[in-house]
Structure formats: C-alpha cells, structure tokens
Amino acid sequence: MTNHHQPARGKPRVALVTCGELADLDPDDRLVLGPLAARGITAEPVVWDDPAADWAAYDLAVLRSPWDYAPRRDEFVSWAQRVPHLANPADVVRWNTDKRYLDQLSSAGVPTVPTTWVAPGEPWRLPADTGEYVIKPAVSAGSQDTGRYDLADPEHRELAVAHVRRLSAAGRVTMVQPYLAAVDTAGETALLFLAGEQGLEFSHAIRKGPMLAGPDLGVDGLYRPEEITARTASLEQLAVARKTLATVPGGTDRLLYARVDVIPGPDGQSVLVELELTEPSLFLMHAAGAADRLADAIRTRLTRQT
Structure with missing residues (x-):
C-alpha cells in the first residue's frame, strides 16, 4: 500500500x-x-x-x-x-502553552523560579517585601502583557495591582515571580536542542539581555525586541537543561526541538525560567551550522514517518 x-x-x-x-x-x-x-x-x-x-x-x-x-x-x-x-x-x-507546567517540573525536582498563581477572581495581595517582581499571564508569548515592578515604589505597587486585576478581568491566570537580578548582569541563557539519530541533542546556546525595564503599559506587536549574542553553555546549565527535559510528559523522543531558558538564581545556580516546546525562537543565525542541524532534524523526522 x-x-x-x-x-x-x-x-x-x-x-x-x-x-x-x-x-x-x-x-x-x-x-x-x-x-x-x-x-x-x-x-x-x-x-x-x-x-x-x-x-x-x-x-x-x-x-x-x-x-x-x-x-x-x-x-x-x-x-x-x-x-x-x-x-x-x-x-x-x-x-x-500554559506555564503552570512549571509546577509539575518543580515537583519533579527541577529548580525553577518561585511562582505564585492568581486565578481569575481570586484575591491577591502584594508581597510584603520591597523587592522587584515580574507579573505576566500563564498563557503568553513574546513577553506580551508582562511587566517588572519595584515594590519599593508606591506607583509600581499600584500598577502591579492594576496589572493583576486587568488579567483577572480578562479571565486569565496570572503568575507572579521575583525578578532575578542576574538577568541584568549575566543575562538569560537559552539552550537549544534539536532531534538527532539518538533523540534530542544539544545544538547551541545564546544569551538574552534584560528585556523588562518596568511596568506593563501596553506593547504593540507580537514581541519585544531582544538583545541576543552567542554563548557557550556551562556544564551546570546543560545539567539543568537535561534534568528539565527528562520530565517532559511522554518523553523527548517525539520532539523535533526544545529550548530551555535558565537564569542564575540568588545562589548563582541555574534555575529554569521557561521550557519552550511550542513556538520558540531557535536563534539559528547565532550559531554556525544551526540551520543545517534543524534541516537534518526535520529530515530525520520525515524518515521516521515512512
């Protein structure tokens, strides 16, 4: 046939x-x-x-x-x-596509950014301390509807409350996370994995500079501009990435690609920010041979379907 x-x-x-x-x-x-x-x-x-x-x-x-x-x-x-x-x-x-998967990964032992979830209509109080926090919806892409708030600033406190209320009124689950200061220095590291003959294989890594300058005041377009440079992944970052991938429901053999985003936590050790399996930028232009490796991954997937 x-x-x-x-x-x-x-x-x-x-x-x-x-x-x-x-x-x-x-x-x-x-x-x-x-x-x-x-x-x-x-x-x-x-x-x-x-x-x-x-x-x-x-x-x-x-x-x-x-x-x-x-x-x-x-x-x-x-x-x-x-x-x-x-x-x-x-x-x-x-x-x-619902970032509440982070709770599942955390329960499996993956180091993640501590997250508070606020369901639509659920009361929420500002954290008692005066640190910086990130507020965003649990379903989002490209940093849409995402803001950074310094709770030592009375105006930021009001804007943070308004942000949560705005998301709640739209029927969206809100996530509140402490802002990791290392974003402003070390930056965020994205580790890219592509399908190979032996399953997902590490391809390359990039550094993303800080993107959130302050509260969410409305951003036109699909995504904010990013400051991207090539980066050599450390063994520690790779270990966190592989531990993360090991928790994916159904295993990673079915995946064509994966992107694991990590940032140094307060103790300097990497914590997971996001696991991107749906529509991540792969940053092909920042690594020699990356486009060829993706083409090989697609060819491998096609071969397996015959």
Missing part, C-alpha cells in the same frame, strides 16, 4: 507554521529554507489559522512562529489536534 503522505508523489513537503503578521516567516526561520531544499525537501510558510490551508497535503507541519495564539489558546490547541504530523505534537502543545 502506498503511503499518500510520503514521497511516492514527489519531494516531501513541509509546512513551517506561522501567523498572519509573519506570513513569510521570521527572518531567523527563513534560514532553514535553503538547507531543506538542499536535502530535497520542499518547505513553505503556512499561517496556522488560514481556513484554506490543507494540512493533510504536508508530510510534516513544523510549529515556528504562530505567535498570535495566546489570546486564542483554546482555538490554537484545538487546531493542533486536527493537524496530522505536527511537530511538536498536539499533546505537547496543550501542556506547554
């Missing part, structure tokens, strides 16, 4: 899933198009909520930049469940 999803009809076709505002892909993602073509794979951007998209016509749909999903997360998860050959899979999308 011929598998109609595989190359009896010609070159494998891959959809690189994006959103309407980035219909031609993020510039970083476009770097994989050439390496895929060199491997005999036809790839094209497809907007996730385009009603004309024929997802069954693709051998693989790779989530890349559907960064407008946050306000419609239920719709996005439902869409993911209908797409054949989705990478990463739909059950991973459901789990990873």
Whole structure:
C-alpha cells in the first residue's frame, strides 16, 4: 500500500507554521529554507489559522512562529489536534502553552523560579517585601502583557495591582515571580536542542539581555525586541537543561526541538525560567551550522514517518 503522505508523489513537503503578521516567516526561520531544499525537501510558510490551508497535503507541519495564539489558546490547541504530523505534537502543545507546567517540573525536582498563581477572581495581595517582581499571564508569548515592578515604589505597587486585576478581568491566570537580578548582569541563557539519530541533542546556546525595564503599559506587536549574542553553555546549565527535559510528559523522543531558558538564581545556580516546546525562537543565525542541524532534524523526522 502506498503511503499518500510520503514521497511516492514527489519531494516531501513541509509546512513551517506561522501567523498572519509573519506570513513569510521570521527572518531567523527563513534560514532553514535553503538547507531543506538542499536535502530535497520542499518547505513553505503556512499561517496556522488560514481556513484554506490543507494540512493533510504536508508530510510534516513544523510549529515556528504562530505567535498570535495566546489570546486564542483554546482555538490554537484545538487546531493542533486536527493537524496530522505536527511537530511538536498536539499533546505537547496543550501542556506547554500554559506555564503552570512549571509546577509539575518543580515537583519533579527541577529548580525553577518561585511562582505564585492568581486565578481569575481570586484575591491577591502584594508581597510584603520591597523587592522587584515580574507579573505576566500563564498563557503568553513574546513577553506580551508582562511587566517588572519595584515594590519599593508606591506607583509600581499600584500598577502591579492594576496589572493583576486587568488579567483577572480578562479571565486569565496570572503568575507572579521575583525578578532575578542576574538577568541584568549575566543575562538569560537559552539552550537549544534539536532531534538527532539518538533523540534530542544539544545544538547551541545564546544569551538574552534584560528585556523588562518596568511596568506593563501596553506593547504593540507580537514581541519585544531582544538583545541576543552567542554563548557557550556551562556544564551546570546543560545539567539543568537535561534534568528539565527528562520530565517532559511522554518523553523527548517525539520532539523535533526544545529550548530551555535558565537564569542564575540568588545562589548563582541555574534555575529554569521557561521550557519552550511550542513556538520558540531557535536563534539559528547565532550559531554556525544551526540551520543545517534543524534541516537534518526535520529530515530525520520525515524518515521516521515512512
């Protein structure tokens, strides 16, 4: 029997899933198009909520930049469940698009940033101390609706309360975390993993500079600009990343990519900020050979589906 999803009809076709505002892909993602073509794979951007998209016509749909999903997360998860050959899979999308997964990772022994969750309509009091805190929704992308508050500042205290109320009124779960001072010095480290013959393999790392200058006063667009540079991952950071990945429900063999974001905690040891399995920037332009490694990962996934 011929598998109609595989190359009896010609070159494998891959959809690189994006959103309407980035219909031609993020510039970083476009770097994989050439390496895929060199491997005999036809790839094209497809907007996730385009009603004309024929997802069954693709051998693989790779989530890349559907960064407008946050306000419609239920719709996005439902869409993911209908797409054949989705990478990463739909059950991973459901789990990873609500940051309450951090509680599960923390319970499994992964060092994480301490987090307070505020459900819609639930009363919330400002922390008693005067430190800095980050407030953001549990479902978000690209630092949307995220603010940094210095509770020693009376105005910031008022704005923090207003931020939580605003998210609550919109029916969104709020997360409140202490701001880690190391962000302003060491920065955040993102460790990128791509699928290989032996499962997920470390590819490269980057440093992200501080992004949050103050309270959330409303940001236009999908994401805030980031200050990105290449970074060599330490053994300690890699150990935390691998411990994190070991807790992913269903295992990592099904994953095409993963990004583990860590920051030094108060004691200098790395703590997990986020585990990005749905639509992370992969920062291909910041590591030699990264686009080729992603193309190889996609080719490996296609081969396993035959």
